[in-house]
Amino acid sequence: MAFDYDKWIRPGKLPHIWCPGCGHGIVMKGLIRAMETLKLKKEETAVVSGIGCASRLPGYIDCCTLHTAHGRAAAFATGVKMAKPEMNVILVGGDGDGTAIGGNHFIHACRRNIDMTYIIMNNYIYGMTGGQFSPCTPTGHKASTTPYGNPDPGFDIAKLAIGAGATFVARGTAFHANQIDKLIVEAIQHKGFSVVEILDDCPTTYGRRNKYKSVIEMMNRLKEVAVPVKAAEKMTAEQLQGKVLTGVLYKEESKPEYTAEYAKVIERAKAAK
Amino acid sequence: MEKTLPKIEIIEKYCKGCHICVEFCPKDVLEMKGFYASVKNLEACIKCMQCELRCPDFAIKVITE
Numbered sequence: 473m474a475f476d477y478d479k480w481i482r483p484g485k486l487p488h489i490w491c492p493g494c495g496h497g498i499v500m501k502g503l504i505r506a507m508e509t510l511k512l513k514k515e516e517t518a519v520v521s522g523i524g525c526a527s528r529l530p531g532y533i534d535c536c537t538l539h540t541a542h543g544r545a546a547a548f549a550t551g552v553k554m555a556k557p558e559m560n561v562i563l564v565g566g567d568g569d570g571t572a573i574g575g576n577h578f579i580h581a582c583r584r585n586i587d588m589t590y591i592i593m594n595n596y597i598y599g600m601t602g603g604q605f606s607p608c609t610p611t612g613h614k615a616s617t618t619p620y621g622n623p624d625p626g627f628d629i630a631k632l633a634i635g636a637g638a639t640f641v642a643r644g645t646a647f648h649a650n651q652i653d654k655l656i657v658e659a660i661q662h663k664g665f666s667v668v669e670i671l672d673d674c675p676t677t678y679g680r681r682n683k684y685k686s687v688i689e690m691m692n693r694l695k696e697v698a699v700p701v702k703a704a705e706k707m708t709a710e711q712l713q714g715k716v717l718t719g720v721l722y723k724e725e726s727k728p729e730y731t732a733e734y735a736k737v738i739e740r741a742k743a744a745k
Numbered sequence: 746m747e748k749t750l751p752k753i754e755i756i757e758k759y760c761k762g763c764h765i766c767v768e769f770c771p772k773d774v775l776e777m778k779g780f781y782a783s784v785k786n787l788e789a790c791i792k793c794m795q796c797e798l799r800c801p802d803f804a805i806k807v808i809t810e
Contacts, residue, residue: 474754474797474806486759486803493763497801649798688768 480504482534493687495646495672496526499593502652509657517560520549525600526566526593543574546581549588557731567594568606571627582636582665586730589659589666595674603677614681629669634722639664641722645671647694663729751792752808757781759804766796
């Protein structure tokens with residue numbers, strides 16, 4: 473039976489603004505399926521975003537939503553979670569929003585291990601603002617501000633999150649649409665800061681400049697570079713050259729969660745009176 | 746047993762003509778008709794739901810029994 477996405481979409485908001493073939497719509501479908509699987513209540517779920525193509529997502533989803541300043545999704549979401557620790561807080565955003573302009577907020581949310589889920593749609597570029605290179609644009613690739621190739625090495629968002637202290641880190645791609653909701657379900661269930669990086673395609677500002685002939689070619693590239701974690705264990709370093717690991721990359725249960733720790737501080741302060 | 750065919754509903758208002766459904770259909774059921782996707786050969790459909798799953802624009806619904 474067809475999946476009923478309409479239940480989670482604000483009436484009259486579709487069609488969305490994303491370009492033909494943009495993977496953000498696929499990720500949004502994955503998020504809706506995950507929320508439906510977990511039977512989340514609309515009044516107890518907050519979707520928070522910053523600015524950018526991917527950050528337009530909360531506008532379409534029918535639950536508590538917050539569309540905030542550029543890169544500040546993690547800061548606003550921390551506020552929501554601290555005020556109402558019982559809420560399920562989900563952050564969405566792109567690679568530029570999350571790791572450049574909001575890079576500082578991102579690493580500190582990871583460090584605190586506050587119980588939120590951050591879905592980063594990594595399309596390797598700033599799409600909405602006109603195709604400038606982002607910290608995730610691979611070396612040598614072209615953007616509107618690097619017409620002769622990007623000299624910078626790109627960020628590995630998953631490694632950055634693990635290094636900063638996130639306790640659940642997973643990676644999927646827009647091509648592997650079936651896997652997206654499973655990763656998000658696991659991330660929401662995890663107590664602590666969860667990061668789900670979804671490799672995405674941007675046919676308009678990235679594909680066009682980097683000689684991708686079509687959306688299909690971009691999707692097939694995602695299929696080619698992705699290697700599941702289990703399959704990678706049997707592969708040599710040479711075979712893994714240029715590949716990207718997908719699946720659950722890191723999970724840690726023992727680190728204390730921030731809102732629970734903060735509640736203890738409140739108890740201690742009350743007792744001290 | 747007779748094969749039951751699904752109903753493939755394409756919402757043209759939402760379709761942006763990205764070709765994803767047409768290219769990733771394993772049975773070549775869909776085609777592009779002008780700007781929009783449309784059903785070419787419903788008989789071949791195996792109800793794998795790939796088109797519904799992958800459509801970024803919420804434009805396809807595969808309705809089965």
